Amino acid sequence: MKNNMLNIKKRKAPSYIGPLIALIIVIIIVGLTTDRFFTPGNLRNLMLQVSIVSLVAIGSTLVIIAGGIDLSPGSAIALLTMILASMIKFLGISAPFAIILIVIMGALLGFWNGVLTAHLRIPSFVTTLASMTIFRGFAFLFNNGSPIFSISDTLTEIFYGKILGIPYVFFYVFFFFILFSLIMRYTELGREIYAVGGNAAAARFSGINVKKTVVMSFIFAGVMASFGSVLMAARLNSGSPNYGVGMELSAIAAAVVGGASLGGGKGDIIATFFGASIITIVHNGLNLHAMPTSVQNIVIGMIIIFAVFIDMWRRELGDIFSRLISRRTKS
Amino acid sequence: MNEIKELLWELKNVTKVFPGVKAINNLSLKIYSSEVHGMIGENGSGKSTIVKCLSGVYQPTSGKIFYRGNPIVIHNPMMACSLGVATIYQELSLVPSLTVAENIYIGRLPRKERFPFIVDWQEIVKKSLVILKKLGIDLDPLNIVADLSIAQQQMVEIAKALSRNANLIIMDEPSAAIGMEETKRLHEIVLNMAMQGYGIIYITHRLDELSVMDCVTVLKDGEVVGDRAKGRINVKEIVNLMIGHDVKEHYPKQINQTNDTLLTVSDIYTKKGINGVSFTVHQGEVFGLAGSIGSGRTEIGHAIFGIDDITDGSIKLQNCQVVMTKDKFTTPREAIKCGVALLTENRKYNGLFMNFNGVNNVSIAKLKKIVHRGILDLNKEEIFAKEYIDKLKITPTAVEQSVEFLSGGNQQKVIIARWMFCEANIFILDEPTQGIDIGAKVEVYRLINDITSHGKGVIFISSDFEELLAMSDRIGIVNKGKIIAVKEVKNINKKYLIEKAFVNQV
Numbered sequence: 016m017k018n019n020m021l022n023i024k025k026r027k028a029p030s031y032i033g034p035l036i037a038l039i040i041v042i043i044i045v046g047l048t049t050d051r052f053f054t055p056g057n058l059r060n061l062m063l064q065v066s067i068v069s070l071v072a073i074g075s076t077l078v079i080i081a082g083g084i085d086l087s088p089g090s091a092i093a094l095l096t097m098i099l100a101s102m103i104k105f106l107g108i109s110a111p112f113a114i115i116l117i118v119i120m121g122a123l124l125g126f127w128n129g130v131l132t133a134h135l136r137i138p139s140f141v142t143t144l145a146s147m148t149i150f151r152g153f154a155f156l157f158n159n160g161s162p163i164f165s166i167s168d169t170l171t172e173i174f175y176g177k178i179l180g181i182p183y184v185f186f187y188v189f190f191f192f193i194l195f196s197l198i199m200r201y202t203e204l205g206r207e208i209y210a211v212g213g214n215a216a217a218a219r220f221s222g223i224n225v226k227k228t229v230v231m232s233f234i235f236a237g238v239m240a241s242f243g244s245v246l247m248a249a250r251l252n253s254g255s256p257n258y259g260v261g262m263e264l265s266a267i268a269a270a271v272v273g274g275a276s277l278g279g280g281k282g283d284i285i286a287t288f289f290g291a292s293i294i295t296i297v298h299n300g301l302n303l304h305a306m307p308t309s310v311q312n313i314v315i316g317m318i319i320i321f322a323v324f325i326d327m328w329r330r331e332l333g334d335i336f337s338r339l340i341s342r343r344t345k346s
Numbered sequence: 347m348n349e350i351k352e353l354l355w356e357l358k359n360v361t362k363v364f365p366g367v368k369a370i371n372n373l374s375l376k377i378y379s380s381e382v383h384g385m386i387g388e389n390g391s392g393k394s395t396i397v398k399c400l401s402g403v404y405q406p407t408s409g410k411i412f413y414r415g416n417p418i419v420i421h422n423p424m425m426a427c428s429l430g431v432a433t434i435y436q437e438l439s440l441v442p443s444l445t446v447a448e449n450i451y452i453g454r455l456p457r458k459e460r461f462p463f464i465v466d467w468q469e470i471v472k473k474s475l476v477i478l479k480k481l482g483i484d485l486d487p488l489n490i491v492a493d494l495s496i497a498q499q500q501m502v503e504i505a506k507a508l509s510r511n512a513n514l515i516i517m518d519e520p521s522a523a524i525g526m527e528e529t530k531r532l533h534e535i536v537l538n539m540a541m542q543g544y545g546i547i548y549i550t551h552r553l554d555e556l557s558v559m560d561c562v563t564v565l566k567d568g569e570v571v572g573d574r575a576k577g578r579i580n581v582k583e584i585v586n587l588m589i590g591h592d593v594k595e596h597y598p599k600q601i602n603q604t605n606d607t608l609l610t611v612s613d614i615y616t617k618k619g620i621n622g623v624s625f626t627v628h629q630g631e632v633f634g635l636a637g638s639i640g641s642g643r644t645e646i647g648h649a650i651f652g653i654d655d656i657t658d659g660s661i662k663l664q665n666c667q668v669v670m671t672k673d674k675f676t677t678p679r680e681a682i683k684c685g686v687a688l689l690t691e692n693r694k695y696n697g698l699f700m701n702f703n704g705v706n707n708v709s710i711a712k713l714k715k716i717v718h719r720g721i722l723d724l725n726k727e728e729i730f731a732k733e734y735i736d737k738l739k740i741t742p743t744a745v746e747q748s749v750e751f752l753s754g755g756n757q758q759k760v761i762i763a764r765w766m767f768c769e770a771n772i773f774i775l776d777e778p779t780q781g782i783d784i785g786a787k788v789e790v791y792r793l794i795n796d797i798t799s800h801g802k803g804v805i806f807i808s809s810d811f812e813e814l815l816a817m818s819d820r821i822g823i824v825n826k827g828k829i830i831a832v833k834e835v836k837n838i839n840k841k842y843l844i845e846k847a848f849v850n851q852v
């Protein structure tokens with residue numbers, strides 16, 4: 016055995032390196048082709064743009080790692096903005112207290128998804144597809160289905176506020192990404208989520224409570240959707256049953272571009288942030304080039320395919336790459 | 347009958363390198379028709395890699411492959427198939443929900459002559475019957491594959507290969523997951539096929555299978571260390587070539603049996619076919635379970651471990667740190683907490699986490715051991731897991747590499763390491779030596795000694811009655827969900843076990 020081991024002594028690179036490199040390339044391209052990209056205004060704008068979708072994408076990533084998929088956060092956001100707006104504006108509940116209630120409700124929505132999926136053994140694609148419709152349906156029950164405007168000025172401060180010139184949202188995003196990447200790496204629950212997504216049968220035989228783990232992943236997703244809804248309501252100082260349309264897909268796209276595998280068991284929280292950033296910056300770059308939305312959508316779609324392609328054929332590509340190099344060095 | 351042996355395939359100086367490992371090294375090999383070509387070697391010696399080079403899954407890093415004397419590059423599995431190579435992997439690739447006949451003709455269902463868009467079902471059944479008969483397999487083509495045993499599914503795979511006009515049939519450890527009687531049957535079919543002119547590559551870890559081979563290639567560290575034709579096959583010499591030294595004791599049994607009861611199983615029933623099973627396991631004892639596949643031996647393990655619900659009867663565990671709330675375990679989690687470990691017989695399906703490296707696979711069943719104030723201590727995890735990886739002589743690449751890329755034997759050892767890591771009190775080992783090499787088998791036997799010498803108990807399930815007799819203290823014979831006899835091993839022999847285990851079986 017020993018003479019067989021080529022002396023390659025290298026640590027495996029962390030899994031967010033690929034997406035990070037892709038992000039840097041995207042930044043360079045957009046930075047070089049436009050002159051407004053690196054202006055403080057644009058960068059701040061980018062941060063505000065990426066914040067909501069990236070927080071929601073944390074939840075989507077957890078669910079994907081656990082082997083499921085969550086199609087409901089967009090609708091959950093619509094419902095929760097309506098509830099938040101109603102609570103503050105019509106019931107006179109103070110903003111901080113209302114936010115706490117919203118987060119609890121977000122957890123409950125996730126719990127609902129999780130219980131349906133884990134205990135009734137309905138595939139999560141179906142349960143969350145149903146929830147997507149149901150949550151949005153409920154959102155329209157508030158205020159006769161009309162948006163609620165000008166909720167409160169203290170609320171907008173949550174989104175637009177700054178400390179030392181840095182927007183608050185930067186700290187939210189930073190906090191949650193660090194928190195969840197630590198949870199996934201350094202807690203039993205995190206490890207169990209990876210295990211369940213990797214092989215649910217083996218997880219059960221290893222003494223893991225598979226149902227509980229799946230439910231927890233959905234609860235986290237619900238909580239992250241609730242934070243997304245709070246930021247959304249604060250940003251627009253309103254609640255609307257039409258908010259968050261397509262948000263679930265953007266969040267899933269961020270996870271996938273970050274290298275999460277829809278087969279389960281694979282994914283990285285930090286990489287999801289890079290995934291979300293890539294998508295947002297590409298949008299931004301195309302905007303700066305005055306490309307219409309239609310083109311933007313097409314480009315984003317291509318990026319998703321490209322990301323999955325790289326991921327699936329990573330080993331083969333590596334093979335071809337190393338063969339090319341060895342040929343080069345031989346001749 | 348076809349007595350002329352033709353050269354089908356030749357590998358010349360083939361090398362295959364994976365990142366960090368040379369799986370085969372400058373290897374040359376000739377494969378002829380009309381013979382059973384055995385391949386034997388330690389875990390990770392490169393047997394499966396050779397197979398995958400021939401079946402188009404991998405491309406050799408260097409070296410040439412010749413087909414009937416002509417150099418050829420096998421670009422993909424489809425091409426290998428059209429060149430007449432059929433590979434039967436250990437994980438079978440049938441569609442469980444379809445019938446035998448459909449599986450045989452999948453992808454090439456014959457059509458009605460006059461209406462080419464309509465499948466000719468009668469024709470499929472008729473043709474399937476012809477092939478099955480040619481092989482001497484007694485199977486109804488209309489059976490659903492999911493209802494067949496592993497051994498029968500293997501037969502369907504063989505039939506499928508023949509229907510595709512294969513000339514070389516490669517079997518990677520076909521006997522690992524089937525019982526004794528089924529193996530005998532398989533040998534008959536393999537010999538029959540060789541007589542009909544097929545070339546066969548037969549990979550195994552079981553030395554008692556050398557008798558089916560016309561020649562055997564012994565591999566070590568990716569190189570051929572010996573080639574022996576029939577008549578010159580000497581078991582002792584082959585072992586020596588394979589692992590580089592003699593195995594003095596194939597079964598290093600240590601007697602640690604005591605009279606203190608560890609586990610009492612009283613008259614348990616489950617919906618999975620256990621009908622009143624009672625036995626006890628003592629501290630330091632190896633309690634063997636002998637039975638045919640499907641006799642219920644695996645299900646007894648599942649019942650104790652909390653996988654299958656026990657509908658009646660009880661389990662009592664002495665030395666249990668945790669108070670058992672009921673007289674059974676309702677989940678594996680409870681069982682593990684009380685010090686029960688179950689090594690399952692199907693490591694791919696419910697053992698391995700392919701998304702984890704070896705270290706994470708070892709620690710997963712008892713993360714508590716590496717948790718410090720609610721946080722996983724990853725350094726501690728690596729140190730602890732490495733200890734077991736070294737102890738079980740698992741390849742060091744397992745530390746960082748996904749277990750997906752480990753050889754079958756190393757994968758098995760990783761799961762054994764998992765349960766050693768759990769420091770269980772009672773180990774239920776379901777076919778623990780399945781697919782592992784002779785050296786590693788002896789390691790497993792030593793581990794069993796190690797377990798029993800600390801006063802822990804082992805329930806040992808195996809289709810290999812020889813090892814069962816050699817390593818157990820007492821054996822319970824399982825037949826149709828019941829233990830029909832419990833005997834001290836010194837009072838029984840293999841013949842007795844076979845008689846008892848296979849009576850009343852169809």
Ligand SMILES: Nc1ncnc2c1ncn2[C@@H]1O[C@H](COP(=O)(O)OP(=O)(O)OP(=O)(O)O)[C@@H](O)[C@H]1O
Nearest residue numbers: 364369389390391392393394395751752753754755
């Ligand atoms: N895809 C892969 N990537 C990396 N290493 C691999 C890969 N496939 C095989 N190896 C390595 O190549 C070596 C040979 O493996 P192989 O599966 O051919 O062994 P084997 O003789 O079939 O063993 P076993 O009897 O355990 O099945 C092993 O060290 C294994 O870890």
Ligand SMILES: [Mg+2]
Nearest residue numbers: 393394753754
């Ligand atoms: Mg192998």
